[in-house]
Amino acid sequence: MRQPPAGVLDQYVTSSALELAARRRDQRAAAATEEAMSRAEGSRLDAVYGNLSADDYPTIHALGSAMTTAGRDSQAYAGWKLSVIIDGLLSHRQP
Template identity: 55%
Template sequence: MRDNPRTRPAKAPLGRAAVVAAALALVDEVGFAAVTMRRVAQALDTGPASLYVYVADRNELMAQVYDLALAEVELPGPADGDWRERLELLVSRMIRVLSRHDDLALVALTGVQTGPHSLRVMEETLRLLREGGVDDATCAWAADLLDQHVIASALERAGWLRDQRRAADAGAQDLARAAGTQLDEVIGALPAEDYPTLHALRRSMTSTGNGDARAAWQLSAIIDGLLARRR
């Protein structure tokens, strides 16, 4: 049977939710930087001009995509511990969710995100900080500091996940160990009299270590600092 409008399956109705969902799927498939309005339109079997009915430009679309990704973040509850344990769990969940979507966390560097899921996470972060005794005058700064930690950690983890996928495709065994070996060789070639501290810390700097333990230490150091500045 020849393909014609009568025999062709009907396209799914186009709307903002469909556009945003298609863009998020493309981020997962080809990477954040490769997603364009044209590519999203192709995925939806439509023209790029039709997307501008729902979003003003790529920046607005990516902000919506970022917000949709945060819908995957489950807020901790009372059973997850005290305010600090819940805050640490919330931050860890945000990092893990965002890192699964390539470099999508870059969106949060361009401005305040005001989508419903972003506001949901922001509300819970601020509430937990206040419960922990951070005063209102600096609560917003504290939340911003945690956001910066989330963004940086998510981007680092996303890069690590990309490298792991490439390593699996290439048949490499241990990318992290290779990176440590490279740094070890660089430090080893430096004159010790000019770089005594690098040589003294060479073993700890080049060890692959425990990534989860390092992430937990970083977050703990941030929260300890916030608590130390309570009035």
């Protein structure tokens, strides 16, 4: 089932707010800097994506490093996510 564009954008805004709130909570609990939190999260994602089979998950395997590299800078990551959504919406335009 295809989700309407408004639903995708709504999910993006909601998930971004939840991610930021969780990140700030974790940052306060660990008394860590934004940079340290970003590095730690990037390392965890590198490990997860690195352990996925390229045969079973070819797209994630191909894009894994781009996804985790973007995630190490929260503003770059937010921009990257929005670009992915916009590119996806544009690729599904009706003629």
